[in-house]
Amino acid sequence: MYCATKFAVAGLTELCAAEVKDFGVQASGVYPGYFRTNFLTAGSLGTPQHALAAYQSVRESQAAHEQQTNGNQPGDPEKAAATLLQLSKAAQQLVHLFLGADVYQMAEQKITTVQHNLQQWQAVAAAIRFTEA
Template sequence: MESNKVWFVTGASKGLGLTLVKQLLEKGYSVAATSRSLNQLEEAVGAHSNFLPLAMDLQNEASVAEAITKTIGHFGSVDVVVNNAGYGLAGSLEELTDAEARQNFDVNVFGSLNVIRSVMPHLRKQGSGHIFNIASIGGFTGSFPGFGIYCATKFAVHGFTESLAAEIKGFGIKATVVSPGYFRTNFLAADSLSTPQNELAAYAEVREIQAAHQNQINGNQPGDPEKAANAMITVAEAENAPVHLFLGQDAYDLAYQKMGAVTKDLESWRSVGTTTGFAKEMA
């Protein structure tokens, strides 16, 4: 594989982002990586000649633009962008406040859009590039009680990545939405998964699912983040990269279940759903 590409990775101080950055550096790529805490990022990754650690506030457009400018100033270009920063949010739709829901969207959705707006002029100018937006299998199927808002943010990532891929294809730039299943990172740890400030006792099932994620699933996820990172690098080097990249057997199983359920609903209600057009006038 070529290793002369410059990668820009957000949310790189832990989880999949950190694993990806370490693997990229080992393979000889140049990497600019961001985190809210520069010290945490530097400690997690260590010192490398081809590594540029950056403190960046995703919700601040000026901060994002400065990080992109510093990356290009340091390495001369940016080729692969990975919008990885984000966090999980548990809680029923009734429990979560407007502020809690909006904050999840601000980081998981609008943060990535801030990066895209800042980097696109550079990618268009060079006529090449690849943008990876990290979503989730929860952005393809929303049947997870207690994760409605989080799923909604990741559904948004799916939607805007599909549009982005169509918008930038003519400039020679690719876009891929990544939908991981359960990978053994710290995503379900207390510092990455937020819970409602005001829990309602009525939502017993939501509490059970929330507890299962925090206690049973956390640390026992089937996915290996090293292999997920390697898969993304492979896709980045592919001539015909996919718009949709699902990672993990569990993600594949859930995706096929969702497509099957949609197909069933389409066919079951075809006689009703296709009778909504204007009646054709008789000649």
């Protein structure tokens, strides 16, 4: 749910940036990596009282984040805040701000996957055109 919401906000921000550009309004989406905050502590995470067996892999991922990632995040939240303030003062805003070294690796993986998907079906998908009978 969390990642789906982030994805929706990113799309909305990208659309908004394009729609309001002619009015001199800018919009930026921030894609943060892992930052050493309280976000992954047990007190900040809501978990189900009765976990469903079908979601065992989700529970395992959550446990790994709580036990292994929490406290070991590479990003410094104070430096992130300074970067956000710097961006807010820039004359030209970024539509996409990738924040933290670790998120760049994730973004590159996604770009590689999208490029592969484009190439894999390009001949078939691009050939779909309306033809007069």
